[in-house]
Amino acid sequence: MTTKDGDFEEYADLGATTSNAMEIAETSMDRVRELVPDETLADRVRQKSVHATGDPEFQHLLRFTGTDESEPVRAGARAVLDERPIVTDITMVKEGITGRGHDCEVRKAIGNGAELAAETGMTRTAASVLELDKRGVYDGAIATVGNAPTAALALADCIEDGTRPAVVVATPVGFVKAAESRERLREVAADHGVPVVTNVGRRGGSGLAAGLTNELIHVASDVRDGEVDLGETAEKSSERRRDDGVDLE
Incomplete structure (x- = not known):
């Protein structure tokens, strides 16, 4: 991959696109890799x-189902x-x-399911998930929940009823139902063969999700470039990733 002026070849189109930004991204990820293993694809998510x-x-705190x-x-x-499609719970995510x-x-x-929320009294995010699920939006999609525990609970119900996202990333944050919603999602996903990344505890949030x-997008880019083989369950990528980094936020 190259920038418009051809100065950088690694990950430029995914995040950092100037020399200063690239240097910051590389330094940051180098420091992270000193603290987190770099043996598997799951380790890459841990690093992130x-x-x-x-x-x-x-x-x-991360859990992989x-x-x-x-x-x-x-x-x-x-x-x-x-x-x-990538389907998030709220605008911030x-x-x-x-x-x-x-x-x-x-x-x-969010923004869908207003009638259902008004009729039932359920949260807008839960109603939104259920409404999109009725339209088949979540089947085969990347479902990302970063804010609303009730969205994670609604998504768990959808999976239990037959919906099959490609993967779920769920890190809703808070003191009420957050940890419980993620636990239920893990249990339901395990029962129905849906891959999930979640965490335990009260922490989480939109930025994390x-x-x-x-x-996941970064890994896909590596696959496209021939640097990762998804047929492998574990990739030793330390040598490559010592030489590059990216801030995808």
């Missing part, structure tokens, strides 16, 4: 979680390569998804 939160301990820890990353990268390195439609759930989703 530390990068997004500024907390090295956050890597231990699938046949192995890297399955959600492989599934997400394949969905990006297949140009499947949508705005955090990079517009570079992919041709996926990025859309938000967007960052983790952006890492």
Whole structure:
């Protein structure tokens, strides 16, 4: 990959596009890789979680649901390569998804389902998820939840009823239902074979959800460039990734 002036070849179109920005991104990721393993695709998501939160301990809070820890990353990268939609719960998460390195439609759930919310009293985000699910939007999509626990709960119900997202990234934050919603999502996803990336505890948020989703896009870009093979369950990418970095936020 190159910038318009051809000065940089690595990841320029995914985030940093100036010499100063590239230097900052590379330095930041070098420091993260000193703190987080760099052996598997799941490790790349762990690295991104530390990068997004500024907390090295956050890597231990992530949970991966699938046949192995890297399955959600492989599934997400394949969905990006297949140009499947990325569906977020709220506007803030949508705005955090990079517009570079992919041709996926990025859309938000919030703003749909107003009638259902008014009729039932459920939250607008839950109603929005249910409304989009009725239209088949989530099947095969990357579903990203960064803010609303009720959106994660609604998505779990949809999966239980037969909806099959390509992958779910869910890091809703808060003191009420946040941890519980992610736990239910993990349980339902495991029962129905849907790959999921979540975390435990009360922490999370929109920036984290967007960052983790952006890492799926980053992995897809590496696949496109022949640097990652999704047929492998573990990739030793330390040598390559010591030489490059990107801020996808």
